[in-house]
Amino acid sequence: MKSKYLFYSLFIGSVIFGASSCTKLNEEFRGELEEGTTNVGADGLLITAYSSLLVPYQQDQRWVLQEISTDAAMAPTRGGDWDDNGIYRAVHLHRWNADNAFMNNTFVSLGTTIYNATNVLRFNPSKQQEAEARFLRALAMFDMIDLYGIVPIREGEALDDFRIAPKVLSAAEGIDYIVKELNEIIATLPNGTLTSAFVANKNAARTLLMKIYLNKGTFLNRQSPTFDVADMTQVITLAKAITGTGTYSVAAKGKYFDNFAPNNDAVSSENIFTLYNENGKRGGAVDRTWNTIAHYNMTPGGWNGWCTLSDYYDKFGATDERRGIYYNYPADTTNNKKLEYHRQNVGFFIGQQYDWKNNKPLMARNPANTPLVFTREVTIRTSGATLETAGIRPLKYAYDYSSSGQKNNDWVVFRYSDVLLMQAEAVLRGGTGSSTVEALAKVNTIRTNRGVTPFASLTLDNLLDERGRELYWEGWRRQDLIRFGKFLEPFQEKPTASDPKYLVFAIPSQQLAVNPNLTQNPGY
Structure with missing residues (x-):
């Protein structure tokens, strides 16, 4: 349970992720361990790394880019309210540019997580702490690749000397980096339980690997995604490993919202990885x-x-x-x-x-x-x-x-129903190790438990719609629409098709100004 873990209340200055902004990490950590000790080392830095994800994920920044850019969400300007110089409208209508505040704020927040997680590794963490930090770094890197098509990372001397620009990995390089990291740490991560889903664990790493393999061909060619059979088979293999632990089950009828409740750490049957929230x-x-x-x-x-x-x-x-x-x-x-x-x-x-x-x-x-x-x-x-x-x-x-x-509601990042839907998609895209009959049965388990009629057959179109129903407002809609080739199409309140450049976000102008290793994405 939450109370059995070690917690700090940490306040940390933001790391500007560019090169020339030489703001040092604010090292005035004001933390108190529950048991009374005030020694802030790897423990405190690790909590800081976890906490770095709260702002971009919890219906802000990353969430805005992933949901308000789609048919699932809109932030209408209501008279003089919610205008904010048109930044929300630009995201929904696919008219953003490199100066949009959400582009920069999300870039900085995810970059801060990458830095904070890497910083843990310099302070003699235990093997498990090291593995947790590397998982958090991999997750933020995955988001960077998804949103911007590249990922900056500080390593070596650049961790201490902010005059050295972060190196920038391409999508292909970033994917290879993340896959290698996750495969190296998965054995060291804890097995994970429903009541400790806020701690990085083996099944969280497996789920992230599933998302990488499922989206790999899309990240490398967003206009014409490809789905390698070997990658799809990896998705199926990983899903079966998660199911095989026996830890998770699709929420029973009437229990869907247990996954998002104030006590979801105690009552959810699905949550694999969450972000911690607890008053005090x-x-x-x-x-x-x-x-x-x-x-x-x-x-x-x-x-x-x-x-x-x-x-x-x-x-x-x-x-x-x-x-x-x-x-x-x-x-x-x-x-x-x-x-x-x-x-x-x-x-x-x-x-x-x-x-x-x-x-x-x-x-x-x-x-x-x-x-x-x-x-x-x-x-x-x-x-x-x-x-x-x-x-x-x-x-x-x-x-x-x-x-x-x-x-006290913990924010849901990975959930078991998503695992089953990804497994079914991988089957439809040619993966081996599971049948269409099994895929249909898994999807229909979700539908039956949600109170709707089972599908007679499974297609990519009805699977995309089911993902839209099951995962609404959880921060995956844009990624799904791009993978299914639907993101550029007109939708309600976006009446025209979008330019293909909008399949990836602009590199923020502020970041280009301070990191000479960055190159603007085509079309911006």
Whole structure:
């Protein structure tokens, strides 16, 4: 359980990932070990490396690039709100350039994780600590390759001398580096349990390897992805190894949202690797998942921002648990639970919303006489009477009412259902070691447990849609659409096909200015 691990509250200055920005890592670590010791060495540095991932992953930065660039999510400008100089619109409409703030912030955050993880290796870590740090570095490098097509890394003298520019690996070089790293450390990583999924483990490494092999041909040729039989067979072999541990199972009916609950470390049957959040210990702004979508008058009030699109919502059937249910969980302290109103509190919020204090219909704030009815209709620029109500609002992480501070939901990075869906995809793409019958059965286990009719057959098209339903707003949609050849196509509120240059993000201008080893991606 969480309380049995060693935790620090660490505050660390950002590492500027370029060469000429000679800002040193702030070494004033203010940490306290639970047991009372204040010795900050490899232990503290490792926690810093873990914590580095919280900002890009938890519905910010990396998440924005992976989801708002697709049909799954949009951050409409609502009058004067959510404009931010058009950075959200640019991501959704595929009109970004090298000066977009999300390009740079994500680049820096992932680069900081790579640096922080590498830094652990210099402070005499145990074998397991070393393996954990190398896993975290591999994960951030994978994201860099996915988003930017390259990965900078500081090693050797460049770790100490910020006048030396980080070297830059191509996609092919980065893939080889990551695969070698993971294969070297996998035996040293712990086996992993459902209650300690926030610790890098063997199955997390296997899942990352699956994603590398599945996407390898896409990363090397995004316009015309290839799927080598040997790579697809590796995906299947790794999936079978994960299943063979007997650790995980697809969440039972009614339990899908256990994977994202405030106590998901205790109740999830699927989570393979998560990012740690616990009030009073450490964590990040996982409550962004609520704040970004909730209206001001909901409980608690949010920022009335992001939404999904009706075309995406319509992929879900009426009986699909993932679309939304009343979820009974311990951290719900509202009258919605205590007085048994049982209004939907997770999933996609659409239509009239209700006050969970008194079960009365909620009203908008301005104009105050407008019922708070979330509508299917939404435009990327909203105004007038629909300013506060336009758009269907998704929520996967049940709000933690039991905590007045840091929310306790651990952020899900890898989940067992994703493993099964990747295995099925690898079968359809020619991998050996599993049959189409087995692949169909695994996908139908997921569908049955979510309350929908099993597929009669499995195709790449219905598998992509199933990934969209199962993994919505988890940060994989862009990667999936690119691999399936769909990312450039028009979608709701992006009416035209995109230039192929948008299959990879621009190298941020700020990074080009400080690292002479970087070269801008074609077309930018």
